[in-house]
Amino acid sequence: MTNPIEYFMSAEITMSDKLLEIMYFVIGLIAIYVAIRNLNDKSNDKRYGTFAFWFLLGLMFVIGKWIPPMYTGILMVLMVLSPILKQVKAGSEPSPSVEEMTKNYKKIGFKVFIPAVSIGAFALIAALFTTISPLFGMGVGVVVGIILLMIFSKDNKPSVFLNDGRRMLDIVGPLSMLPTLLAALGAVFTTAGVGDVISGIVSNIIPEGNVAIGIIVYAVGMALFTMVMGNAFAAITVMTVGIGAPFVLAHGADPVIIGSLALTCGYCGTLCTPMAANFNIVPVAVLEMKDDYGVIKNQVVIAGIMLVVQIIMMIVLS
Incomplete structure:
Protein backbone atom coordinates (compact mmCIF):
# COMPACT_ATOMS: atom_id res chain seq x y z
CA MET A 1 0.00 0.00 0.00
CA THR A 2 1.50 3.35 -1.06
CA ASN A 3 1.13 6.62 0.78
CA PRO A 4 -0.40 9.27 -1.55
CA ILE A 5 2.37 11.76 -0.74
CA GLU A 6 5.06 9.19 -1.48
CA TYR A 7 3.27 8.22 -4.67
CA PHE A 8 3.11 11.72 -6.09
CA MET A 9 6.65 12.57 -4.94
CA SER A 10 8.18 9.37 -6.33
CA ALA A 11 10.45 9.72 -9.37
CA GLU A 12 9.68 6.10 -10.32
CA ILE A 13 6.00 6.87 -11.00
CA THR A 14 5.41 8.43 -14.40
CA MET A 15 3.72 11.78 -14.78
CA SER A 16 1.02 10.06 -16.84
CA ASP A 17 0.13 7.73 -13.94
CA LYS A 18 0.06 10.62 -11.48
CA LEU A 19 -2.24 12.65 -13.72
CA LEU A 20 -4.54 9.66 -14.14
CA GLU A 21 -4.83 9.30 -10.37
CA ILE A 22 -5.85 12.95 -10.13
CA MET A 23 -8.48 12.36 -12.82
CA TYR A 24 -9.79 9.27 -11.00
CA PHE A 25 -10.01 11.36 -7.82
CA VAL A 26 -12.17 13.94 -9.62
CA ILE A 27 -14.36 11.19 -11.08
CA GLY A 28 -14.81 9.81 -7.58
CA LEU A 29 -15.88 13.20 -6.25
CA ILE A 30 -18.47 13.49 -9.03
CA ALA A 31 -19.87 10.05 -8.15
CA ILE A 32 -20.06 11.06 -4.47
CA TYR A 33 -21.87 14.26 -5.51
CA VAL A 34 -24.41 12.15 -7.41
CA ALA A 35 -24.79 9.96 -4.32
CA ILE A 36 -25.50 12.93 -2.03
CA ARG A 37 -27.96 14.46 -4.51
CA ASN A 38 -29.87 11.19 -4.68
CA LEU A 39 -29.86 10.81 -0.90
CA ASN A 40 -31.51 14.23 -0.60
CA ASP A 41 -34.02 13.45 -3.36
CA LYS A 42 -37.18 12.67 -1.37
CA SER A 43 -39.05 11.77 -4.57
CA ASN A 44 -36.74 8.79 -5.16
CA ASP A 45 -38.26 5.84 -3.28
CA LYS A 46 -34.97 3.94 -3.65
CA ARG A 47 -32.71 6.80 -2.66
CA TYR A 48 -30.81 4.85 0.02
CA GLY A 49 -29.80 2.06 -2.34
CA THR A 50 -28.97 4.61 -5.03
CA PHE A 51 -26.87 6.57 -2.54
CA ALA A 52 -25.01 3.42 -1.48
CA PHE A 53 -24.14 2.49 -5.06
CA TRP A 54 -22.81 5.88 -6.14
CA PHE A 55 -21.10 6.63 -2.84
CA LEU A 56 -19.20 3.32 -2.75
CA LEU A 57 -18.27 3.73 -6.41
CA GLY A 58 -16.95 7.23 -5.74
CA LEU A 59 -15.13 6.05 -2.63
CA MET A 60 -13.26 3.41 -4.63
CA PHE A 61 -12.17 5.99 -7.17
CA VAL A 62 -10.98 8.33 -4.40
CA ILE A 63 -9.20 5.92 -2.05
CA GLY A 64 -8.99 2.68 -4.04
CA LYS A 65 -5.30 3.23 -4.83
CA TRP A 66 -4.41 3.65 -1.19
CA ILE A 67 -6.18 0.73 0.50
CA PRO A 68 -5.42 -3.03 0.38
CA PRO A 69 -6.97 -4.87 -2.62
CA MET A 70 -9.14 -6.96 -0.30
CA TYR A 71 -10.84 -3.85 1.06
CA THR A 72 -11.46 -2.66 -2.48
CA GLY A 73 -13.02 -6.06 -3.25
CA ILE A 74 -15.28 -5.77 -0.21
CA LEU A 75 -16.38 -2.29 -1.26
CA MET A 76 -17.13 -3.56 -4.76
CA VAL A 77 -19.23 -6.46 -3.45
CA LEU A 78 -21.19 -4.05 -1.24
CA MET A 79 -21.58 -1.67 -4.20
CA VAL A 80 -23.17 -4.26 -6.49
CA LEU A 81 -25.68 -5.38 -3.85
CA SER A 82 -27.90 -2.37 -4.56
CA PRO A 83 -28.24 -3.11 -8.31
CA ILE A 84 -28.72 -6.82 -7.63
CA LEU A 85 -31.54 -6.03 -5.21
CA LYS A 86 -32.97 -3.50 -7.71
CA GLN A 87 -32.47 -0.63 -5.30
CA VAL A 88 -30.87 1.82 -7.75
CA LYS A 89 -33.19 4.28 -9.44
CA ALA A 90 -32.82 7.52 -11.39
CA GLY A 91 -33.56 10.66 -9.44
CA SER A 92 -35.83 13.52 -10.39
CA GLU A 93 -33.33 15.86 -12.05
CA PRO A 94 -35.47 17.69 -14.63
CA SER A 95 -34.60 17.42 -18.32
CA PRO A 96 -34.24 20.59 -20.41
CA SER A 97 -37.53 21.73 -21.90
CA VAL A 112 -22.05 22.87 -29.90
CA PHE A 113 -20.07 20.20 -31.77
CA ILE A 114 -16.75 21.94 -31.07
CA PRO A 115 -16.63 20.90 -27.37
CA ALA A 116 -17.52 17.33 -28.35
CA VAL A 117 -14.73 17.21 -30.93
CA SER A 118 -12.28 18.62 -28.39
CA ILE A 119 -12.60 15.45 -26.31
CA GLY A 120 -11.35 13.22 -29.11
CA ALA A 121 -8.86 15.82 -30.32
CA PHE A 122 -7.08 16.07 -26.96
CA ALA A 123 -7.06 12.29 -26.61
CA LEU A 124 -5.30 12.06 -30.00
CA ILE A 125 -2.86 14.83 -29.12
CA ALA A 126 -1.92 13.02 -25.90
CA ALA A 127 -1.51 9.72 -27.75
CA LEU A 128 0.49 11.02 -30.72
CA PHE A 129 2.59 13.84 -29.34
CA THR A 130 3.10 13.18 -25.61
CA THR A 131 3.86 10.36 -23.20
CA ILE A 132 0.69 11.14 -21.28
CA SER A 133 -2.18 8.64 -21.35
CA PRO A 134 -4.85 9.35 -24.00
CA LEU A 135 -7.38 8.75 -21.21
CA PHE A 136 -6.07 11.79 -19.37
CA GLY A 137 -6.04 13.66 -22.68
CA MET A 138 -9.72 12.84 -22.97
CA GLY A 139 -10.26 14.28 -19.50
CA VAL A 140 -8.49 17.48 -20.55
CA GLY A 141 -10.77 17.59 -23.59
CA VAL A 142 -13.81 17.41 -21.31
CA VAL A 143 -12.54 20.37 -19.27
CA VAL A 144 -11.84 22.33 -22.46
CA GLY A 145 -15.33 21.47 -23.72
CA ILE A 146 -16.87 22.79 -20.48
CA ILE A 147 -14.91 26.03 -20.77
CA LEU A 148 -16.00 26.47 -24.39
CA LEU A 149 -19.65 25.91 -23.50
CA MET A 150 -19.39 28.48 -20.72
CA ILE A 151 -17.94 30.94 -23.24
CA PHE A 152 -20.69 30.18 -25.76
CA SER A 153 -23.44 30.86 -23.21
CA LYS A 154 -23.39 32.60 -19.84
CA ASP A 155 -26.27 30.34 -18.79
CA ASN A 156 -23.83 27.42 -18.66
CA LYS A 157 -22.72 27.79 -15.07
CA PRO A 158 -20.85 25.04 -13.13
CA SER A 159 -24.12 23.91 -11.54
CA VAL A 160 -25.51 23.16 -15.02
CA PHE A 161 -22.73 20.67 -15.72
CA LEU A 162 -22.99 19.08 -12.27
CA ASN A 163 -26.76 18.67 -12.50
CA ASP A 164 -26.70 17.38 -16.08
CA GLY A 165 -23.85 15.06 -15.14
CA ARG A 166 -25.97 13.73 -12.32
CA ARG A 167 -28.94 13.30 -14.64
CA MET A 168 -26.83 11.40 -17.20
CA LEU A 169 -25.29 9.09 -14.58
CA ASP A 170 -28.74 8.44 -13.13
CA ILE A 171 -30.03 7.42 -16.58
CA VAL A 172 -27.09 5.08 -17.24
CA GLY A 173 -27.09 3.80 -13.67
CA PRO A 174 -25.09 0.70 -12.69
CA LEU A 175 -24.43 -0.08 -16.37
CA SER A 176 -21.73 2.59 -16.22
CA MET A 177 -19.53 0.15 -14.29
CA LEU A 178 -19.96 -2.84 -16.60
CA PRO A 179 -17.12 -2.05 -19.08
CA THR A 180 -14.65 -1.50 -16.24
CA LEU A 181 -15.64 -4.71 -14.45
CA LEU A 182 -15.47 -6.73 -17.67
CA ALA A 183 -12.01 -5.37 -18.49
CA ALA A 184 -10.85 -6.41 -15.02
CA LEU A 185 -12.41 -9.83 -15.60
CA GLY A 186 -10.24 -10.28 -18.69
CA ALA A 187 -7.11 -9.74 -16.61
CA VAL A 188 -8.39 -12.22 -14.01
CA PHE A 189 -9.10 -14.83 -16.73
CA THR A 190 -5.59 -14.45 -18.14
CA THR A 191 -3.94 -14.76 -14.72
CA ALA A 192 -6.11 -17.78 -13.91
CA GLY A 193 -4.85 -19.58 -17.01
CA VAL A 194 -8.11 -19.65 -18.97
CA GLY A 195 -6.09 -19.19 -22.17
CA ASP A 196 -4.17 -22.40 -21.50
CA VAL A 197 -7.42 -24.29 -20.90
CA ILE A 198 -8.83 -23.00 -24.20
CA SER A 199 -5.62 -24.00 -25.96
CA GLY A 200 -5.96 -27.55 -24.67
CA ILE A 201 -9.56 -27.80 -25.87
CA VAL A 202 -8.86 -26.29 -29.30
CA SER A 203 -5.85 -28.55 -29.90
CA ASN A 204 -8.32 -31.39 -30.38
CA ILE A 205 -10.21 -29.44 -33.07
CA ILE A 206 -7.60 -27.71 -35.24
CA PRO A 207 -5.50 -30.01 -37.48
CA GLU A 208 -1.81 -29.55 -36.68
CA GLY A 209 -0.17 -26.99 -38.97
CA ASN A 210 -3.42 -25.85 -40.64
CA VAL A 211 -3.08 -22.08 -40.30
CA ALA A 212 -6.31 -21.30 -42.20
CA ILE A 213 -8.43 -23.34 -39.78
CA GLY A 214 -6.50 -21.81 -36.90
CA ILE A 215 -7.31 -18.31 -38.15
CA ILE A 216 -11.02 -19.12 -38.52
CA VAL A 217 -11.24 -20.56 -35.00
CA TYR A 218 -9.22 -17.64 -33.61
CA ALA A 219 -11.37 -15.00 -35.33
CA VAL A 220 -14.72 -16.61 -34.47
CA GLY A 221 -13.46 -17.24 -30.95
CA MET A 222 -12.56 -13.56 -30.62
CA ALA A 223 -16.08 -12.53 -31.64
CA LEU A 224 -17.76 -15.05 -29.32
CA PHE A 225 -15.50 -14.41 -26.34
CA THR A 226 -15.97 -10.67 -26.78
CA MET A 227 -19.72 -11.24 -26.66
CA VAL A 228 -19.21 -12.96 -23.30
CA MET A 229 -16.72 -10.40 -21.98
CA GLY A 230 -18.28 -7.33 -23.58
CA ASN A 231 -14.80 -6.01 -24.30
CA ALA A 232 -12.50 -6.99 -27.19
CA PHE A 233 -9.42 -5.74 -25.34
CA ALA A 234 -10.18 -8.14 -22.51
CA ALA A 235 -10.89 -11.01 -24.90
CA ILE A 236 -7.82 -10.67 -27.12
CA THR A 237 -5.36 -11.44 -24.34
CA VAL A 238 -7.07 -14.69 -23.42
CA MET A 239 -7.75 -15.77 -27.00
CA THR A 240 -4.26 -14.94 -28.24
CA VAL A 241 -2.67 -16.98 -25.46
CA GLY A 242 -5.09 -19.85 -26.04
CA ILE A 243 -5.44 -19.91 -29.85
CA GLY A 244 -3.65 -17.11 -31.68
CA ALA A 245 -0.10 -17.79 -30.50
CA PRO A 246 0.04 -21.62 -30.64
CA PHE A 247 -2.15 -22.25 -33.69
CA VAL A 248 -1.57 -19.18 -35.90
CA LEU A 249 1.46 -17.09 -34.99
CA ALA A 250 3.64 -20.11 -34.22
CA HIS A 251 3.33 -21.16 -37.88
CA GLY A 252 4.73 -17.90 -39.27
CA ALA A 253 1.66 -15.72 -39.70
CA ASP A 254 2.34 -11.97 -39.59
CA PRO A 255 1.59 -10.88 -36.00
CA VAL A 256 0.80 -7.28 -37.01
CA ILE A 257 -1.90 -8.33 -39.48
CA ILE A 258 -3.25 -11.13 -37.32
CA GLY A 259 -3.30 -9.06 -34.13
CA SER A 260 -5.00 -6.00 -35.61
CA LEU A 261 -7.62 -7.98 -37.52
CA ALA A 262 -8.27 -10.28 -34.56
CA LEU A 263 -9.13 -7.21 -32.52
CA THR A 264 -11.59 -5.98 -35.14
CA CYS A 265 -13.11 -9.49 -35.24
CA GLY A 266 -13.68 -8.98 -31.53
CA TYR A 267 -15.42 -5.70 -32.31
CA CYS A 268 -17.89 -7.69 -34.43
CA GLY A 269 -18.79 -9.46 -31.20
CA THR A 270 -19.06 -6.09 -29.47
CA LEU A 271 -21.84 -5.12 -31.88
CA CYS A 272 -23.88 -8.18 -30.94
CA THR A 273 -23.89 -8.27 -27.15
CA PRO A 274 -25.68 -6.47 -24.31
CA MET A 275 -22.49 -7.00 -22.28
CA ALA A 276 -20.95 -4.14 -24.28
CA ALA A 277 -23.26 -1.87 -22.37
CA ASN A 278 -21.63 1.43 -23.26
CA PHE A 279 -22.24 0.74 -26.97
CA ASN A 280 -25.48 -1.23 -27.05
CA ILE A 281 -27.47 -0.70 -23.84
CA VAL A 282 -26.53 2.79 -22.68
CA PRO A 283 -27.77 4.37 -25.97
CA VAL A 284 -31.09 2.60 -25.46
CA ALA A 285 -31.39 4.13 -22.00
CA VAL A 286 -30.27 7.59 -23.08
CA LEU A 287 -32.55 7.67 -26.14
CA GLU A 288 -35.38 5.98 -24.20
CA MET A 289 -35.87 3.39 -26.96
CA LYS A 290 -38.76 0.97 -26.51
CA ASP A 291 -36.75 -2.07 -27.64
CA ASP A 292 -33.93 -2.87 -25.19
CA TYR A 293 -32.07 -4.70 -27.97
CA GLY A 294 -32.91 -2.32 -30.81
CA VAL A 295 -29.31 -1.22 -31.31
CA ILE A 296 -28.03 -4.81 -31.43
CA LYS A 297 -30.72 -5.90 -33.89
CA ASN A 298 -29.62 -3.19 -36.32
CA GLN A 299 -25.97 -4.17 -36.05
CA VAL A 300 -25.92 -7.96 -36.02
CA VAL A 301 -26.13 -8.52 -39.81
CA ILE A 302 -23.35 -6.02 -40.50
CA ALA A 303 -21.25 -7.62 -37.77
CA GLY A 304 -21.63 -11.06 -39.36
CA ILE A 305 -20.66 -9.77 -42.80
CA MET A 306 -17.63 -7.91 -41.44
CA LEU A 307 -16.49 -10.96 -39.48
CA VAL A 308 -16.43 -13.02 -42.70
CA VAL A 309 -14.61 -10.23 -44.56
CA GLN A 310 -11.96 -9.96 -41.89
CA ILE A 311 -11.40 -13.70 -41.72
CA ILE A 312 -10.76 -13.70 -45.48
CA MET A 313 -8.37 -10.78 -45.09
CA MET A 314 -6.48 -12.58 -42.33
CA ILE A 315 -6.08 -15.71 -44.46
CA VAL A 316 -5.05 -13.81 -47.61
CA LEU A 317 -2.75 -11.22 -46.04
CA SER A 318 -1.01 -13.26 -43.38
Whole structure:
Protein backbone atom coordinates (compact mmCIF):
# COMPACT_ATOMS: atom_id res chain seq x y z
CA MET A 1 0.00 0.00 0.00
CA THR A 2 1.50 3.35 -1.06
CA ASN A 3 1.13 6.62 0.78
CA PRO A 4 -0.40 9.27 -1.55
CA ILE A 5 2.37 11.76 -0.74
CA GLU A 6 5.06 9.19 -1.48
CA TYR A 7 3.27 8.22 -4.67
CA PHE A 8 3.11 11.72 -6.09
CA MET A 9 6.65 12.57 -4.94
CA SER A 10 8.18 9.37 -6.33
CA ALA A 11 10.45 9.72 -9.37
CA GLU A 12 9.68 6.10 -10.32
CA ILE A 13 6.00 6.87 -11.00
CA THR A 14 5.41 8.43 -14.40
CA MET A 15 3.72 11.78 -14.78
CA SER A 16 1.02 10.06 -16.84
CA ASP A 17 0.13 7.73 -13.94
CA LYS A 18 0.06 10.62 -11.48
CA LEU A 19 -2.24 12.65 -13.72
CA LEU A 20 -4.54 9.66 -14.14
CA GLU A 21 -4.83 9.30 -10.37
CA ILE A 22 -5.85 12.95 -10.13
CA MET A 23 -8.48 12.36 -12.82
CA TYR A 24 -9.79 9.27 -11.00
CA PHE A 25 -10.01 11.36 -7.82
CA VAL A 26 -12.17 13.94 -9.62
CA ILE A 27 -14.36 11.19 -11.08
CA GLY A 28 -14.81 9.81 -7.58
CA LEU A 29 -15.88 13.20 -6.25
CA ILE A 30 -18.47 13.49 -9.03
CA ALA A 31 -19.87 10.05 -8.15
CA ILE A 32 -20.06 11.06 -4.47
CA TYR A 33 -21.87 14.26 -5.51
CA VAL A 34 -24.41 12.15 -7.41
CA ALA A 35 -24.79 9.96 -4.32
CA ILE A 36 -25.50 12.93 -2.03
CA ARG A 37 -27.96 14.46 -4.51
CA ASN A 38 -29.87 11.19 -4.68
CA LEU A 39 -29.86 10.81 -0.90
CA ASN A 40 -31.51 14.23 -0.60
CA ASP A 41 -34.02 13.45 -3.36
CA LYS A 42 -37.18 12.67 -1.37
CA SER A 43 -39.05 11.77 -4.57
CA ASN A 44 -36.74 8.79 -5.16
CA ASP A 45 -38.26 5.84 -3.28
CA LYS A 46 -34.97 3.94 -3.65
CA ARG A 47 -32.71 6.80 -2.66
CA TYR A 48 -30.81 4.85 0.02
CA GLY A 49 -29.80 2.06 -2.34
CA THR A 50 -28.97 4.61 -5.03
CA PHE A 51 -26.87 6.57 -2.54
CA ALA A 52 -25.01 3.42 -1.48
CA PHE A 53 -24.14 2.49 -5.06
CA TRP A 54 -22.81 5.88 -6.14
CA PHE A 55 -21.10 6.63 -2.84
CA LEU A 56 -19.20 3.32 -2.75
CA LEU A 57 -18.27 3.73 -6.41
CA GLY A 58 -16.95 7.23 -5.74
CA LEU A 59 -15.13 6.05 -2.63
CA MET A 60 -13.26 3.41 -4.63
CA PHE A 61 -12.17 5.99 -7.17
CA VAL A 62 -10.98 8.33 -4.40
CA ILE A 63 -9.20 5.92 -2.05
CA GLY A 64 -8.99 2.68 -4.04
CA LYS A 65 -5.30 3.23 -4.83
CA TRP A 66 -4.41 3.65 -1.19
CA ILE A 67 -6.18 0.73 0.50
CA PRO A 68 -5.42 -3.03 0.38
CA PRO A 69 -6.97 -4.87 -2.62
CA MET A 70 -9.14 -6.96 -0.30
CA TYR A 71 -10.84 -3.85 1.06
CA THR A 72 -11.46 -2.66 -2.48
CA GLY A 73 -13.02 -6.06 -3.25
CA ILE A 74 -15.28 -5.77 -0.21
CA LEU A 75 -16.38 -2.29 -1.26
CA MET A 76 -17.13 -3.56 -4.76
CA VAL A 77 -19.23 -6.46 -3.45
CA LEU A 78 -21.19 -4.05 -1.24
CA MET A 79 -21.58 -1.67 -4.20
CA VAL A 80 -23.17 -4.26 -6.49
CA LEU A 81 -25.68 -5.38 -3.85
CA SER A 82 -27.90 -2.37 -4.56
CA PRO A 83 -28.24 -3.11 -8.31
CA ILE A 84 -28.72 -6.82 -7.63
CA LEU A 85 -31.54 -6.03 -5.21
CA LYS A 86 -32.97 -3.50 -7.71
CA GLN A 87 -32.47 -0.63 -5.30
CA VAL A 88 -30.87 1.82 -7.75
CA LYS A 89 -33.19 4.28 -9.44
CA ALA A 90 -32.82 7.52 -11.39
CA GLY A 91 -33.56 10.66 -9.44
CA SER A 92 -35.83 13.52 -10.39
CA GLU A 93 -33.33 15.86 -12.05
CA PRO A 94 -35.47 17.69 -14.63
CA SER A 95 -34.60 17.42 -18.32
CA PRO A 96 -34.24 20.59 -20.41
CA SER A 97 -37.53 21.73 -21.90
CA VAL A 98 -38.06 21.97 -25.65
CA GLU A 99 -38.15 25.76 -25.33
CA GLU A 100 -34.84 25.77 -23.47
CA MET A 101 -33.18 23.51 -26.04
CA THR A 102 -34.51 25.64 -28.91
CA LYS A 103 -33.22 28.80 -27.24
CA ASN A 104 -29.78 27.29 -26.69
CA TYR A 105 -29.64 26.02 -30.26
CA LYS A 106 -30.40 29.49 -31.63
CA LYS A 107 -27.70 30.94 -29.39
CA ILE A 108 -24.97 28.34 -29.98
CA GLY A 109 -25.96 26.56 -33.19
CA PHE A 110 -23.52 24.07 -34.65
CA LYS A 111 -20.75 25.40 -32.42
CA VAL A 112 -22.05 22.87 -29.90
CA PHE A 113 -20.07 20.20 -31.77
CA ILE A 114 -16.75 21.94 -31.07
CA PRO A 115 -16.63 20.90 -27.37
CA ALA A 116 -17.52 17.33 -28.35
CA VAL A 117 -14.73 17.21 -30.93
CA SER A 118 -12.28 18.62 -28.39
CA ILE A 119 -12.60 15.45 -26.31
CA GLY A 120 -11.35 13.22 -29.11
CA ALA A 121 -8.86 15.82 -30.32
CA PHE A 122 -7.08 16.07 -26.96
CA ALA A 123 -7.06 12.29 -26.61
CA LEU A 124 -5.30 12.06 -30.00
CA ILE A 125 -2.86 14.83 -29.12
CA ALA A 126 -1.92 13.02 -25.90
CA ALA A 127 -1.51 9.72 -27.75
CA LEU A 128 0.49 11.02 -30.72
CA PHE A 129 2.59 13.84 -29.34
CA THR A 130 3.10 13.18 -25.61
CA THR A 131 3.86 10.36 -23.20
CA ILE A 132 0.69 11.14 -21.28
CA SER A 133 -2.18 8.64 -21.35
CA PRO A 134 -4.85 9.35 -24.00
CA LEU A 135 -7.38 8.75 -21.21
CA PHE A 136 -6.07 11.79 -19.37
CA GLY A 137 -6.04 13.66 -22.68
CA MET A 138 -9.72 12.84 -22.97
CA GLY A 139 -10.26 14.28 -19.50
CA VAL A 140 -8.49 17.48 -20.55
CA GLY A 141 -10.77 17.59 -23.59
CA VAL A 142 -13.81 17.41 -21.31
CA VAL A 143 -12.54 20.37 -19.27
CA VAL A 144 -11.84 22.33 -22.46
CA GLY A 145 -15.33 21.47 -23.72
CA ILE A 146 -16.87 22.79 -20.48
CA ILE A 147 -14.91 26.03 -20.77
CA LEU A 148 -16.00 26.47 -24.39
CA LEU A 149 -19.65 25.91 -23.50
CA MET A 150 -19.39 28.48 -20.72
CA ILE A 151 -17.94 30.94 -23.24
CA PHE A 152 -20.69 30.18 -25.76
CA SER A 153 -23.44 30.86 -23.21
CA LYS A 154 -23.39 32.60 -19.84
CA ASP A 155 -26.27 30.34 -18.79
CA ASN A 156 -23.83 27.42 -18.66
CA LYS A 157 -22.72 27.79 -15.07
CA PRO A 158 -20.85 25.04 -13.13
CA SER A 159 -24.12 23.91 -11.54
CA VAL A 160 -25.51 23.16 -15.02
CA PHE A 161 -22.73 20.67 -15.72
CA LEU A 162 -22.99 19.08 -12.27
CA ASN A 163 -26.76 18.67 -12.50
CA ASP A 164 -26.70 17.38 -16.08
CA GLY A 165 -23.85 15.06 -15.14
CA ARG A 166 -25.97 13.73 -12.32
CA ARG A 167 -28.94 13.30 -14.64
CA MET A 168 -26.83 11.40 -17.20
CA LEU A 169 -25.29 9.09 -14.58
CA ASP A 170 -28.74 8.44 -13.13
CA ILE A 171 -30.03 7.42 -16.58
CA VAL A 172 -27.09 5.08 -17.24
CA GLY A 173 -27.09 3.80 -13.67
CA PRO A 174 -25.09 0.70 -12.69
CA LEU A 175 -24.43 -0.08 -16.37
CA SER A 176 -21.73 2.59 -16.22
CA MET A 177 -19.53 0.15 -14.29
CA LEU A 178 -19.96 -2.84 -16.60
CA PRO A 179 -17.12 -2.05 -19.08
CA THR A 180 -14.65 -1.50 -16.24
CA LEU A 181 -15.64 -4.71 -14.45
CA LEU A 182 -15.47 -6.73 -17.67
CA ALA A 183 -12.01 -5.37 -18.49
CA ALA A 184 -10.85 -6.41 -15.02
CA LEU A 185 -12.41 -9.83 -15.60
CA GLY A 186 -10.24 -10.28 -18.69
CA ALA A 187 -7.11 -9.74 -16.61
CA VAL A 188 -8.39 -12.22 -14.01
CA PHE A 189 -9.10 -14.83 -16.73
CA THR A 190 -5.59 -14.45 -18.14
CA THR A 191 -3.94 -14.76 -14.72
CA ALA A 192 -6.11 -17.78 -13.91
CA GLY A 193 -4.85 -19.58 -17.01
CA VAL A 194 -8.11 -19.65 -18.97
CA GLY A 195 -6.09 -19.19 -22.17
CA ASP A 196 -4.17 -22.40 -21.50
CA VAL A 197 -7.42 -24.29 -20.90
CA ILE A 198 -8.83 -23.00 -24.20
CA SER A 199 -5.62 -24.00 -25.96
CA GLY A 200 -5.96 -27.55 -24.67
CA ILE A 201 -9.56 -27.80 -25.87
CA VAL A 202 -8.86 -26.29 -29.30
CA SER A 203 -5.85 -28.55 -29.90
CA ASN A 204 -8.32 -31.39 -30.38
CA ILE A 205 -10.21 -29.44 -33.07
CA ILE A 206 -7.60 -27.71 -35.24
CA PRO A 207 -5.50 -30.01 -37.48
CA GLU A 208 -1.81 -29.55 -36.68
CA GLY A 209 -0.17 -26.99 -38.97
CA ASN A 210 -3.42 -25.85 -40.64
CA VAL A 211 -3.08 -22.08 -40.30
CA ALA A 212 -6.31 -21.30 -42.20
CA ILE A 213 -8.43 -23.34 -39.78
CA GLY A 214 -6.50 -21.81 -36.90
CA ILE A 215 -7.31 -18.31 -38.15
CA ILE A 216 -11.02 -19.12 -38.52
CA VAL A 217 -11.24 -20.56 -35.00
CA TYR A 218 -9.22 -17.64 -33.61
CA ALA A 219 -11.37 -15.00 -35.33
CA VAL A 220 -14.72 -16.61 -34.47
CA GLY A 221 -13.46 -17.24 -30.95
CA MET A 222 -12.56 -13.56 -30.62
CA ALA A 223 -16.08 -12.53 -31.64
CA LEU A 224 -17.76 -15.05 -29.32
CA PHE A 225 -15.50 -14.41 -26.34
CA THR A 226 -15.97 -10.67 -26.78
CA MET A 227 -19.72 -11.24 -26.66
CA VAL A 228 -19.21 -12.96 -23.30
CA MET A 229 -16.72 -10.40 -21.98
CA GLY A 230 -18.28 -7.33 -23.58
CA ASN A 231 -14.80 -6.01 -24.30
CA ALA A 232 -12.50 -6.99 -27.19
CA PHE A 233 -9.42 -5.74 -25.34
CA ALA A 234 -10.18 -8.14 -22.51
CA ALA A 235 -10.89 -11.01 -24.90
CA ILE A 236 -7.82 -10.67 -27.12
CA THR A 237 -5.36 -11.44 -24.34
CA VAL A 238 -7.07 -14.69 -23.42
CA MET A 239 -7.75 -15.77 -27.00
CA THR A 240 -4.26 -14.94 -28.24
CA VAL A 241 -2.67 -16.98 -25.46
CA GLY A 242 -5.09 -19.85 -26.04
CA ILE A 243 -5.44 -19.91 -29.85
CA GLY A 244 -3.65 -17.11 -31.68
CA ALA A 245 -0.10 -17.79 -30.50
CA PRO A 246 0.04 -21.62 -30.64
CA PHE A 247 -2.15 -22.25 -33.69
CA VAL A 248 -1.57 -19.18 -35.90
CA LEU A 249 1.46 -17.09 -34.99
CA ALA A 250 3.64 -20.11 -34.22
CA HIS A 251 3.33 -21.16 -37.88
CA GLY A 252 4.73 -17.90 -39.27
CA ALA A 253 1.66 -15.72 -39.70
CA ASP A 254 2.34 -11.97 -39.59
CA PRO A 255 1.59 -10.88 -36.00
CA VAL A 256 0.80 -7.28 -37.01
CA ILE A 257 -1.90 -8.33 -39.48
CA ILE A 258 -3.25 -11.13 -37.32
CA GLY A 259 -3.30 -9.06 -34.13
CA SER A 260 -5.00 -6.00 -35.61
CA LEU A 261 -7.62 -7.98 -37.52
CA ALA A 262 -8.27 -10.28 -34.56
CA LEU A 263 -9.13 -7.21 -32.52
CA THR A 264 -11.59 -5.98 -35.14
CA CYS A 265 -13.11 -9.49 -35.24
CA GLY A 266 -13.68 -8.98 -31.53
CA TYR A 267 -15.42 -5.70 -32.31
CA CYS A 268 -17.89 -7.69 -34.43
CA GLY A 269 -18.79 -9.46 -31.20
CA THR A 270 -19.06 -6.09 -29.47
CA LEU A 271 -21.84 -5.12 -31.88
CA CYS A 272 -23.88 -8.18 -30.94
CA THR A 273 -23.89 -8.27 -27.15
CA PRO A 274 -25.68 -6.47 -24.31
CA MET A 275 -22.49 -7.00 -22.28
CA ALA A 276 -20.95 -4.14 -24.28
CA ALA A 277 -23.26 -1.87 -22.37
CA ASN A 278 -21.63 1.43 -23.26
CA PHE A 279 -22.24 0.74 -26.97
CA ASN A 280 -25.48 -1.23 -27.05
CA ILE A 281 -27.47 -0.70 -23.84
CA VAL A 282 -26.53 2.79 -22.68
CA PRO A 283 -27.77 4.37 -25.97
CA VAL A 284 -31.09 2.60 -25.46
CA ALA A 285 -31.39 4.13 -22.00
CA VAL A 286 -30.27 7.59 -23.08
CA LEU A 287 -32.55 7.67 -26.14
CA GLU A 288 -35.38 5.98 -24.20
CA MET A 289 -35.87 3.39 -26.96
CA LYS A 290 -38.76 0.97 -26.51
CA ASP A 291 -36.75 -2.07 -27.64
CA ASP A 292 -33.93 -2.87 -25.19
CA TYR A 293 -32.07 -4.70 -27.97
CA GLY A 294 -32.91 -2.32 -30.81
CA VAL A 295 -29.31 -1.22 -31.31
CA ILE A 296 -28.03 -4.81 -31.43
CA LYS A 297 -30.72 -5.90 -33.89
CA ASN A 298 -29.62 -3.19 -36.32
CA GLN A 299 -25.97 -4.17 -36.05
CA VAL A 300 -25.92 -7.96 -36.02
CA VAL A 301 -26.13 -8.52 -39.81
CA ILE A 302 -23.35 -6.02 -40.50
CA ALA A 303 -21.25 -7.62 -37.77
CA GLY A 304 -21.63 -11.06 -39.36
CA ILE A 305 -20.66 -9.77 -42.80
CA MET A 306 -17.63 -7.91 -41.44
CA LEU A 307 -16.49 -10.96 -39.48
CA VAL A 308 -16.43 -13.02 -42.70
CA VAL A 309 -14.61 -10.23 -44.56
CA GLN A 310 -11.96 -9.96 -41.89
CA ILE A 311 -11.40 -13.70 -41.72
CA ILE A 312 -10.76 -13.70 -45.48
CA MET A 313 -8.37 -10.78 -45.09
CA MET A 314 -6.48 -12.58 -42.33
CA ILE A 315 -6.08 -15.71 -44.46
CA VAL A 316 -5.05 -13.81 -47.61
CA LEU A 317 -2.75 -11.22 -46.04
CA SER A 318 -1.01 -13.26 -43.38
